[in-house]
Amino acid sequence: MARIAFILLAHKDPAGVIAQAERLTEAGDFVAIHFDGRSPTPDFERIRTALSANSRVCFARRRIKCGWGGWSLVAATLAAVRAATQAFPTATHFYMLSGDCMPTKSARYAHDFLDANDVDYIENVDFFNSGWIKTGFRDERLIYRHWFNERRQKKLFYISYEIQRRLGLTRTVPAELDIRIGSQWWCLRRQTIESVLNFVDSRPDIIRFFSTTWIPDETFFQTLVPHIIPRGQIRNRTLTFLMFTDYGMPVTFYNDHYDLLIGQDYLFARKISAEALDLRERLGALWNSDETSFAISNEGRGLYRFLTGRGRAGRRFAPRFWEKDSSVGRQNQLMIVVCKKWHVAKRLTAGIRARSDLPAVDFLFNESGSHLPDLGGIDRSLSKLQRHRRAAVRMLFEHYGKSRLVICLDTSNLELVRDFMADKSNTRILLIDSDFDDDYLRGHLQRVGLVGETISDSAYRRLIPIMRADLQHEAELLSDLVGPALFQISRYKSDLENAEQLSGFLGVDNKVALELAQTTDLFRD
Known part of the structure; x- marks a missing residue:
């Protein structure tokens, strides 16, 4: 039977992290926690103290200071994964979660779902031709070296980029790698995780490449897993339901989204508002229930576009240039x-x-x-x-x-x-x-x-x-x-x-x- 080691990355809301860990382990699964090194130490100590007696919880050996878009997020993930593989030898699957994720099915349903197919679940599409990247840097993410964080060190980030661009200081993408891109919220089998860790340990050159790649959390695992594992053993999808607004921001779910969420063909959803206490309570109770029958309709994205699109500019009233003189x-x-x-x-x-x-x-x-x-x-x-x-x-x-x-x-x-x-x-x-x-x-x-x-x-x-x-x-x-x-x-x-x-x-x-x-x-x- 499937036993999941959840890789939980969090940086706030210690009470929510504690509740999430207790909820997930109560169903017989495991949790490995990485709490951002930039977050207050008292918050981390509160989490560690509250969960110290729970043998199904472990912590990454060191807290890495994380920044969006940088290698630190992948490093934190690897640290939590290494801790989980050592602490939980009976874990069959490793599932990435954030602090604002919540289950949309029961643990029993999730275990049956994973038992039914011996595959990995990770979104991975062609980096260059898929159109996954809508705006901003694409090739520049890879061919230039990014040492600075774009959000915290914006000036240095763009000065460094501009110098490399003007001097033609590009680098070659490792020829053996077919660069893939996708969501960071994956679920991988134990043998896949162990193969990735062995590859990482044996190939410091690959680590050096990704460590100066921009937003590597969208490319690192997404590239290495298809490189190591036969494509027939990979499902090109995530098991975590998430949506983005027209502006590229994650859609936040609230109390009235319960029926919508459980009707999607996913095991978890991101991201649940911290203020949606009723939704969190209902989804938490659902995880530890015996419910295994769910009516899957998958209408979430279409409904969101419909409900948020009322009254939005998007309809054109003026004629196109080829119609201007037609009558x-x-x-x-x-x-x-x-x-x-x-x-x-x-x-x-x-x-x-x-x-x-x-x-x-x-x-x-x-x-x-x-x-x-x-x-x-x-x-x-x-x-x-x-x-x-x-x-x-x-x-x-x-x-x-x-x-x-x-x-x-x-x-x-x-x-x-x-x-x-x-x-x-x-x-x-x-x-x-x-x-x-x-x-x-x-x-x-x-x-x-x-x-x-x-x-x-x-x-x-x-x-x-x-x-x-x-x-x-x-x-x-x-x-x-x-x-x-x-x-x-x-x-x-x-x-x-x-x-x-x-x-x-x-x-x-x-x-x-x-x-x-x-x-x-x-x-x-």
Whole structure:
């Protein structure tokens, strides 16, 4: 059975470190602690005194003064790993943790998970071609020597770099190494850890190289493990769930994230707020429970992007340079049906095609196969249609030989509505007002990929009001944009009221408008 030696790197919150060590060892596992040499000595003594009677806890032989981005973090990790291998001969796995990590599964589940596959878990992707590094130094991390810490010795760091760059003092990456990069939160088997330590002891030249590499905690183990261990015995992933904001900062989790965290396919999560006492208590109790059945949905990252993206700048309203001089045409009249429930809009456009000579296409910018004719290739790709939207619509007018055209847009396509309204053409907007019951919203959350089928009911109950408000907000934004000129139909209006709106929108006589308003099951879900 798997027995885990947790390699715990911490620099603050002695009470939290003590609680974490006691929690992890209570389930039969081990903990090796490195407490930052820059942190107060009384804090370290408090930890050591509190855990002195716990035979499943050990400490790195010396406290290394750590600094972000430097070799010190790897040195501290190696010190804790060496202490763990000596103190815990029965440990089968070694798992990197920080002081703000918490379990998202039970210890029993974690042990079964590791027993099921005799592999190492470490994220490792190609350093040069993976795109893992988004901004800042890339090759410069390796080909120049970095003796100073960028955060504490910023001036010296960049002076040293600039001197080397100007004088061409580059170095060669060890030819035998395929440099890899990834998260520092790994879980490795005992034989892998022992092989890494033997390699480190036998190759001081490799240590010298990495000791002056910038941010080596993202490359050292990530490079050496695939160098030593056959690729078939490595899973290219971490078992610790973590996310980053748009600004490259770790996402912090709070009390209301419990259901989200346990639904991810990970054993731990980083980073849990020190103030999220309820979340910490619940996750701590979960680790020492007998729970082994978890509904894995993995919707965490998608939900985070959705919930944090509301109202963020990210939608463009101005035309691209290739669209600046394009126009749907001053002589043309574009009629846009805007509706969140696509099936309702499609019933209306089907009726328009059947009862009038107006050409009507469905959600051409949202889905393929929207009653589009051959437009010479632009129609084959949604990205092309969206990129050249005015040109595409103008081609539709030309294809049909008409000066009037109906298209459909989702209520989320506010930028497209704005773009068409700014055009020289005569644009009319019809909003099909929709109501959203819980069943529809539950299905919508799944359709857009924000949740999986196994998400808990409690999580749904929290998300449904957010989604309902978001959809209602889309309609409100459209009303604000179009103003009094907005035509609108609804299931709560009479057929005559809806017919009046359709007649004004489409420019058809009252009889045709009433037939459209009376379309069988027009508003049915």
